[in-house]
Amino acid sequence: MVNMEKELMYNDEVKGVPEFSLAGSIQEGIKIEIDKAEVYRHLGYGREQDPRAGILSIVDDQVCKAYEFINPAAYYTINPITSVGSPEVSVGELHFTSHNLAQVFSGCSQAAIFVVTIGKALEMEVDQLTKEGSILSALVLDTVGSVAVEKVADELESMFRDFAAAKGGKISWRYSPGYCDWDIAQQKELFRGLDGNPIGVNLTDACSMKPRKSISGIIGGGEFCSVFSACRSCNRKNCPNRREEFLAND
Amino acid sequence: MEDIIALLKENVIQGRKTKDDEGVDGDSIGMPGVIELTQLALESNIPPEVIIEEGLTTGMQVVGDKFAAKEYFVPDMLASAEAVSGAQDILKPYLEDSDAMSKGKFAIATVKGDIHDIGKNIVATLLKGAGYEVDDLGINIPPEKIVEYVREYKPDFLGLSALLTTTMLAMGETIEALKENGIRDSVKVLIGGAAVSEEFAQQIGADAYCVDGFHAIKVLEEFQKVKA
Ligand code: B12
Ligand code: SF4
Numbered sequence: 158m159v160n161m162e163k164e165l166m167y168n169d170e171v172k173g174v175p176e177f178s179l180a181g182s183i184q185e186g187i188k189i190e191i192d193k194a195e196v197y198r199h200l201g202y203g204r205e206q207d208p209r210a211g212i213l214s215i216v217d218d219q220v221c222k223a224y225e226f227i228n229p230a231a232y233y234t235i236n237p238i239t240s241v242g243s244p245e246v247s248v249g250e251l252h253f254t255s256h257n258l259a260q261v262f263s264g265c266s267q268a269a270i271f272v273v274t275i276g277k278a279l280e281m282e283v284d285q286l287t288k289e290g291s292i293l294s295a296l297v298l299d300t301v302g303s304v305a306v307e308k309v310a311d312e313l314e315s316m317f318r319d320f321a322a323a324k325g326g327k328i329s330w331r332y333s334p335g336y337c338d339w340d341i342a343q344q345k346e347l348f349r350g351l352d353g354n355p356i357g358v359n360l361t362d363a364c365s366m367k368p369r370k371s372i373s374g375i376i377g378g379g380e381f382c383s384v385f386s387a388c389r390s391c392n393r394k395n396c397p398n399r400r401e402e403f404l405a406n407d
Numbered sequence: 408m409e410d411i412i413a414l415l416k417e418n419v420i421q422g423r424k425t426k427d428d429e430g431v432d433g434d435s436i437g438m439p440g441v442i443e444l445t446q447l448a449l450e451s452n453i454p455p456e457v458i459i460e461e462g463l464t465t466g467m468q469v470v471g472d473k474f475a476a477k478e479y480f481v482p483d484m485l486a487s488a489e490a491v492s493g494a495q496d497i498l499k500p501y502l503e504d505s506d507a508m509s510k511g512k513f514a515i516a517t518v519k520g521d522i523h524d525i526g527k528n529i530v531a532t533l534l535k536g537a538g539y540e541v542d543d544l545g546i547n548i549p550p551e552k553i554v555e556y557v558r559e560y561k562p563d564f565l566g567l568s569a570l571l572t573t574t575m576l577a578m579g580e581t582i583e584a585l586k587e588n589g590i591r592d593s594v595k596v597l598i599g600g601a602a603v604s605e606e607f608a609q610q611i612g613a614d615a616y617c618v619d620g621f622h623a624i625k626v627l628e629e630f631q632k633v634k635a
Contacts, residue, residue, distance in 0.1 A: 201480045209434025211422065212482045288526065292532045293422075293485045299525045338475070343572050363520030365575045 180234040182355045186231035189308040191220050191301060199300045219297040227302070228276035228378045229309040230356040233269045238262055238377065244338070248375070252352045255339035257387035258375070261330050265377030269317055270350040272358050273309040274371040275302060302370040310372045330378035330384055335364075337387060337396075347373055411451060415494075420464025420473075422486025422503040424493050431483050441490035445497050459508060463491045469631045470540070484621070485529060488536030489612045490623070495535065497528055509540040515566035516544035516553060518581060521574035526600055530566060533620035539564075539627070550577070550584035557590050564627065565614075569600045578603070579611035589615055595630055597623055 168380035187381045193205075196216055202208055236249035243259035245252065248268045262268065279302045308388065314331050335341035344364040348354075351373075358371045366373065388400045421430035421520060423440035430436075440447065441463075448458045470487045473479035502508055513534050517527050524546050535541045557565065569575040578598050585591040598608050599617045608616035614630075617623040 162427060200482050203477075208480070208482065209431045211429040211431045211486070214429055214433065215482070284524070287528055290489065292489055292528050293482055296482065296485060296525055296529060335571065361520060361522070362579075363571070365520065365522055367522065369522060383595055 181232070181314075183231045184356060187231065188311055189227070189229055189305060189312060189314050191223065191304055191308065193217075193220060195304045195307075196220065196297070196300055197338060199303055200297070204335075212346065215294060215297050219294060219301050222282075222306065223279060223298060223301040226275075226279035226282050226298075227274060227305050229273070229305075229312075230276065231271060231309060231313045232351060232354040232356045233271035233272040233313065234350055235267055235269050235378075236350065238265055238379075239266050249350065253334075253339070253343055253346060255337075255343075257337050258332060258339055258392065260387055260390065261332050261375075262377045264379060264381035264383055265329050266379035267377070268375045269364075269378065270347060270374075271310075271313055272348075272351055272354055272356070272366075272371060272373040273306060273313055274358050274366075274368050275306045275309060276357075276370075277368040280369050281303075306370040306372055310374070314376060317376050317378060321382075326378055326380045327382040327384070329382050330386060331374055332387070333372060333374035333378050335390065337393070344373060347375070360397050409547050411444060411448045413442060413451065414439070415448065415458065415462030416444060416466040416469070418444060419463055419487050419491055420469050422483060422490055424469075424486075424490035428486075428490075431479075431486060441494050442497065445494040446615040449497075449501060455498045456508065458498060459495070463494055463536075464538060467491055471621055471624070481529065481619070484499045485532060488533045488620075490530055491536040495538075506537070507573070509628070510598065511540070511563035512540045512542065512560070513539040513564040513566060513627075514542045514544060514556060514560070514562040515568065516548040517546040517568045518574060518577035519549040520544050520577055521569045521571065522572035523568070523600070526570070527566075527568040530568070530617075530620040530623060534566075534623065534627075537624050553581050554584050554588050554590065557585065557594055558588065562594055564630075565594045565596050567596065567598045567622070569598075570602060575600065575607065578607075578613065582612050598624060599623070 175285045193216055197208055239247040239249065241259050241262050244254045244256045245263060246255065246258050279298065283295045286298060310331065317328050332339065334343045334347055341364050344360055348360050359365065359367045386400050418441045421432060421435065423430040423435060425440040425442050426437055428440050445458060467487060470479060470484050474484050515527055515531050517523055531541050531543045542562065567578045567581060569578055570587060582591065582596060595614045597615045597617055598613045605616045613628045617626055
């Protein structure tokens, strides 16, 4: 998807700076659209089973309203991958421990460390609805927020894909502390790589991000990078999140 | 009178709190909802106990069955629970002995370090709809606060919620603090949230792990049976 506004924005960011050594803060111009089918799935409905009429209209209302409360922002730094052992991985000055991360990085030479958020306006509205006793509307709006921030991360990812493609390279899987064998406590190390991120995402002592609707992570890039799914070689046989294409006996 | 009660039950199943709600099936806008019907029932001198037992509770049982049959999902049952919980607020002052109608006092909190709200709120609403007296202590609640609360208000059940593997550790700390203060046995502890599991519950000495709110209702019923 080529979006003029986005292109302009990237060019602004990139102007005069060698692409793969930059740190970027994007606080305007990220346009997202909320996929209602994603909202239904997050609310627990199956793929084949849309909500009934009364719930559909609540989703419609909250999606419509959500746009007012969503302020997408992203911040990233791009760093060289300095060593990939397994499980020890170094990115610039940062040291991480995860077998999966090592796998994700195979063939990559650079890594973007990022954080994205939709800001705190949406969760303030969720809190307000909760106070008023509208728990269902609060749940739906909260869920819309989750879908929205995932979309923001998708947008950033596609920006990196474009960056890489422009140099004849590729990007890896997107991966985040807290998933699979990457300890969520390493959020602290990851945030060190985002020093003083200007988009206002804070990490609590317990490694929770504020605003709640935020995602942090890494994306590798390079000439020989492949889209590796950690699930393929992971030995957590009964993991409920295993990607379908890599079933346990695969 | 039967008509009002039947309508009440039907509207609980439809999750219609007020006349402005569409209901799960989306076709009854403008008709009286659970709140209006509850008022009407009171005006018609139907005893509040009957309103609760035959209208609200039986309605919620059907909702529970539909949920178990995967015909209803979390939002559907939440609509019903919200309606019932509104009706209970209206009825409370009319009950001669409100304790006798309550299935027990359930306190719920998101533990220290965790700011996740929505899962806890769903469980709280659902348990209230199922007839428990629910006290929501809030998010990021340290063990000391919980100990203080349990000592003073003596809830029958304590629910702890945590989203992350870092914050779930505070559940163990909370249980330890209850032990140290000699009040662990005064309350049944239930835990839930994305990162926790049955094994974790056993490890920290909680009384039960619950996947969701309906699971909690089942677990609580089991506890009641054992007590009786
Ligand atoms: C939606 C979601 C998000 C959203 C929104 C998060 C938010 N805080 O609002 C977004 C995309 C922003 C997100 C981000 C992250 N996420 Co996330 N996310 C989820 C997901 C898919 C659902 C969570 C949710 O909101 N569910 C809906 C609510 C209603 O359900 P619930 O809270 O679980 O409550 C229900 C039950 O658990 C139960 N229950 C809950 N509490 C209690 C208490 C009692 C007493 C009882 C009886 C029952 C009960 O009843 C509730 C109602 O049914 C889970 C995976 C999963 N399937 O659960 C991962 C998950 C929580 N995320 C995870 C991770 C790692 C992250 C990130 C750290 C990734 C990153 N590095 O960016 C960030 C952290 C965000 C932050 N603020 O710090 C991991 C956490 C693992 C860990 N190590 O702790 C999970 C478990 C995914 C996984 N399988 O690994 N996430
Ligand atoms: S199987 Fe599960 S734990 Fe293993 S890599 Fe895939 S999602 Fe992660």
